[in-house]
Amino acid sequence: MKHIALMAALCASVSLASAQTPITYTDSAGGEVLLPLGDLSFADQVVARSVGSGTIATTAELPGATLGSPDYSGNVNDGSFLSLGCDGTVELLFADNALIDVPGPDLYVFEVGPRVEGMFLAISEDGVEWTDVGAITGGRAEVDIAGLSAPGASYRFVRLTDDGEGCGTNFAGADVDAVAAIGTALRFTLDAAVLFDVDSFTLRPEALAEINAVAAQISAANVGSLNVIGHTDSTGSADYNMTLSLQRSASVRAQLLQTTALANLPITTAGRGELEPIASNDTEAGRQANRRVEIIAVPN
Structure with a gap:
């Protein structure tokens, strides 16, 4: 596409x-x-x-x-x-x-x-x-x-x-x-391959540094709330992908709340599954790009 x-x-x-x-x-x-x-x-x-x-x-x-x-x-x-x-x-x-x-x-x-x-x-x-x-x-x-x-x-x-x-x-x-x-919000996009193993919503050890780095940028901005949105590729059933994307967004939210600067910030989660690809699911490179977690940071 x-x-x-x-x-x-x-x-x-x-x-x-x-x-x-x-x-x-x-x-x-x-x-x-x-x-x-x-x-x-x-x-x-x-x-x-x-x-x-x-x-x-x-x-x-x-x-x-x-x-x-x-x-x-x-x-x-x-x-x-x-x-x-x-x-x-x-x-x-x-x-x-x-x-x-x-x-x-x-x-x-x-x-x-x-x-x-x-x-x-x-x-x-x-x-x-x-x-x-x-x-x-x-x-x-x-x-x-x-x-x-x-x-x-x-x-x-x-x-x-x-x-x-x-x-x-x-x-x-x-x-x-x-x-x-x-009406604008900052968008941060994290590669799911860095955050999670295949079919997992448990954060990998190396994911913590990635999320904490984004949290530092968010805390430096005048942000009033966050929405964490999980996305997958089209491999597997639509129901499975929707559940996995929501679980992954919840994992990232939990880690963001562990940071002192964001501990009291309202953070919602959502899962989009395979519904919003940013690349073709016909190639491995495209599928990798589609497996992501986005953080929408809404300014005050």
Whole structure:
């Protein structure tokens, strides 16, 4: 599946937890948004791109222009944004953070250029099953996912689709500079091969140092709660994998609570079994990537 290329980013632990700080960003229309995690709030990777119809200037063809913080200079030829094209789409990944529902707006889309084009937004936990959020425009850059987000859900993927209107320019379709999660949490991903033996939920001795290192990063950040989520590959029955993933998340939770800094922190657990792969289960490398435990750290 298309997420194979994302394994390295998703299986790496966040190393900047203690460096995150709120920053206010300005969009091309002069609007401002405060992002609690600063530069960590932005989409990290392009997952897929479907080029829409119409004319797109060479400087606005690169999907990677949507990543990281907004950098539009006011010059439409500066290469800082992606033109989707009429009915075009782009799918983006949050690797070191997660989009979550918080009171108020949860997502901010930085659209640029002399015209405001509409888009449709969808979000996904696994990049396979999508939740349609609805239409957005440059005049409504802040998006609230309340009522659409499942309780405790953390979204890794965002898809933007041009609405197919007003495409008769040299920059056809909506022009996207950056996408940021206002409602955001830090994401730490631990390799299950380091944590557990095969078919076991008992932590290996070497797992303790790995978990304690992540706990130190979490304690250095302004975190209010944690959700520990176990994942497996598709080997074995779905029921078995669901039970094993929940048992593994419970084992990691218990170890986190052993640390002095996190002893009083609310920590919930969940098991996803084989439901949310980040790579193909058809290869050993893919199955290994899918066997993981994620820690979603929600800031205060």
